[in-house]
Amino acid sequence: MAFTALICDDSLLARNLVKKSLPANFDAEIVTASDGLQALEILNTQDIGLVFLDLTMPKLDGIGVLEAIKAAKMNCFVIVISADIQPQMQQRVMELGALAFIQKPATAEKLNDVMHKYGLV
Numbered sequence: 308m309a310f311t312a313l314i315c316d317d318s319l320l321a322r323n324l325v326k327k328s329l330p331a332n333f334d335a336e337i338v339t340a341s342d343g344l345q346a347l348e349i350l351n352t353q354d355i356g357l358v359f360l361d362l363t364m365p366k367l368d369g370i371g372v373l374e375a376i377k378a379a380k381m382n383c384f385v386i387v388i389s390a391d392i393q394p395q396m397q398q399r400v401m402e403l404g405a406l407a408f409i410q411k412p413a414t415a416e417k418l419n420d421v422m423h424k425y426g427l428v
Contacts, residue, residue, distance in 0.1 A: 309334045310356035315346040315372065316388070321411065324352045325359050325388065328415040330428045343367025347375055355383045357427060359413075360394065360405075362389040373403035386421060411423040 312335040316322045322339050329337075338353065340346040344366045345421045349355065358376075362369035367386060376385065387400045390411040397408045424427045 309336065309352065311336045311338060311353060312357040312359065313340060313346060313349055313355045314359045315340040315343065315364070315369075316339050316359075316361035318361075321361065321388075324328060325413050325418070330415070330419045330420050333354070333422065333428050343372045344370065346372050348375065350381055350383070351379075355381075358383055358385045360385055360387050361411075362387060362391050370403070373400060373405060377404050382425065383410050384425065386410075386418075397410055 314322045314325050314337060331345045335357065338349055340349055342364045345365065346358070360369045360372055369389065373385060376383065384389055385405045386407045386409060388411055389408045394411050400408055406425055409417050409421060
């Protein structure tokens with residue numbers, strides 16, 4: 308059954324890279340957001356099953372998005388894709404409910420591995 312996935316990153320290049328790196332058998336409609344506020348608008352108006360989330364963004368960062376998702380008890384999986392690889396940050400995003408943390412740049416192999424591990428493909 309197809310669902311909708313959100314790719315949220317302030318970089319158009321990074322959004323396109325994630326989209327191109329998704330497994331071929333990933334049956335989802337893809338929507339995108341360029342900042343955290345736009346992501347929350349989409350999350351509040353559409354049924355999103357999976358979010359690929361950057362941490363460093365203008366207006367509202369990825370931590371703010373994760374906090375809002377957790378506070379609203381939204382029913383979606385979140386995979387963080389970030390260049391911020393500090394152990395404290397990785398621990399923080401996992402505490403906020405992220406399914407996984409992938410270091411940028413996201414490759415097809417990394418995405419495939421994580422998505423298979425959690426049964427998303």
